[in-house]
Amino acid sequence: MKEHSNNILSVDNLSIGYSSKKGDTIIASGIRVILPQGQLVGLIGINGSGKSTLLRTLSGLQSPLSGNITLNGNHLSSTPPQELAQQLSVVLTGQSISKNLTVLELVSLGRQPYTNWLGSLSETDSTIITKALEATDTDTLKNKKCYELSDGQLQRVLIARALAQDTSVIILDEPMTHLDLHHKAAVLKLLTQITHEQQKTILFSTHDIELALPLCDYMIVLQEGIARMDTPQKLIEDNIFNTLFPSENVRFNKETGRFIINE
Incomplete structure (x- = not known):
C-alpha cells in the first residue's frame, strides 16, 4: 500500500499470540501495516486466523510477542493508560456492560x-x-x-x-455479529460516514466480506499466519480472496465480488 503523510497507527514486524510456561504460541508474525487518518479498514480471515488477537494487541489489551506498535508517533507499550484512552477506543464482541x-x-x-x-x-x-x-x-x-x-x-x-x-482510532471486533442484513448495512454505512466526515481511523473485523468490500478504503487479510493490507480492488486483482477459504468448498468471483459455493 502507498505511504500517507497522516499515518495514525503503524505496526512493524509484529508477532501475535500467547505466552505460557511452555513457551510462545505464535498465531501470526511479520505483520507490517499502516493505518492512515480518516480511513475505514476491514480485517478479515477465517476462524482461528488471529483477528481478535490482532485487535486486542493493537488495542494494548494484550502484549505482542515481538515487534513495535506506534500510535500517533509514540510506542503503544510506553503510552500511559489514560493517555492511550484519549487516543484509541475499543468495542469488543461480548463486551461486559451493565x-x-x-x-x-x-x-x-x-x-x-x-x-x-x-x-x-x-x-x-x-x-x-x-x-x-x-x-x-x-x-x-x-x-x-x-x-x-x-x-x-x-x-x-x-x-x-x-x-x-x-479518539483518533476506533477498533471494533465483529461489530455486525448477530445482526440481520438491514442492520449490518446500517452499521457499515455508519462506520463509513464516521471515517469520512469526522476523519476517524476505524479498524474492524468482519466475516461479512461481500458487504465490506465496496465500502472499505483498505482491508487486512490474515491468512496462514501472514497479514497483507491493500485496497479491496488490489486484493481482488491479486487473487487474494481466491485462496481465503478451502477451494473445494468456496470460490471467489472477481467480476461480481461475491463468493460462490462449489457444487
Missing part, C-alpha cells in the same frame, strides 16, 4: 478519560456526548435502558460511546 444503564449513561462513560476525579461532566463533555448520540442516530433512545434495546440499537450505542471518547 444493561441497567440508560443509553445516555453508557455513552457518557466514553468521557471517563477526560473527567476530573469526581467524574463530573463539563459543558464540553455534554456537547461531545450529544454529538455522538446524534451521529449514531441514538439520541431518541437516550433515556431507554440498554436491556430494552435491540442488538442493532445496542451496537450503535456502543459505537456512540466510542465516539464520545473522541
Whole structure:
C-alpha cells in the first residue's frame, strides 16, 4: 500500500499470540501495516486466523510477542493508560456492560478519560456526548435502558460511546455479529460516514466480506499466519480472496465480488 503523510497507527514486524510456561504460541508474525487518518479498514480471515488477537494487541489489551506498535508517533507499550484512552477506543464482541444503564449513561462513560476525579461532566463533555448520540442516530433512545434495546440499537450505542471518547482510532471486533442484513448495512454505512466526515481511523473485523468490500478504503487479510493490507480492488486483482477459504468448498468471483459455493 502507498505511504500517507497522516499515518495514525503503524505496526512493524509484529508477532501475535500467547505466552505460557511452555513457551510462545505464535498465531501470526511479520505483520507490517499502516493505518492512515480518516480511513475505514476491514480485517478479515477465517476462524482461528488471529483477528481478535490482532485487535486486542493493537488495542494494548494484550502484549505482542515481538515487534513495535506506534500510535500517533509514540510506542503503544510506553503510552500511559489514560493517555492511550484519549487516543484509541475499543468495542469488543461480548463486551461486559451493565444493561441497567440508560443509553445516555453508557455513552457518557466514553468521557471517563477526560473527567476530573469526581467524574463530573463539563459543558464540553455534554456537547461531545450529544454529538455522538446524534451521529449514531441514538439520541431518541437516550433515556431507554440498554436491556430494552435491540442488538442493532445496542451496537450503535456502543459505537456512540466510542465516539464520545473522541479518539483518533476506533477498533471494533465483529461489530455486525448477530445482526440481520438491514442492520449490518446500517452499521457499515455508519462506520463509513464516521471515517469520512469526522476523519476517524476505524479498524474492524468482519466475516461479512461481500458487504465490506465496496465500502472499505483498505482491508487486512490474515491468512496462514501472514497479514497483507491493500485496497479491496488490489486484493481482488491479486487473487487474494481466491485462496481465503478451502477451494473445494468456496470460490471467489472477481467480476461480481461475491463468493460462490462449489457444487
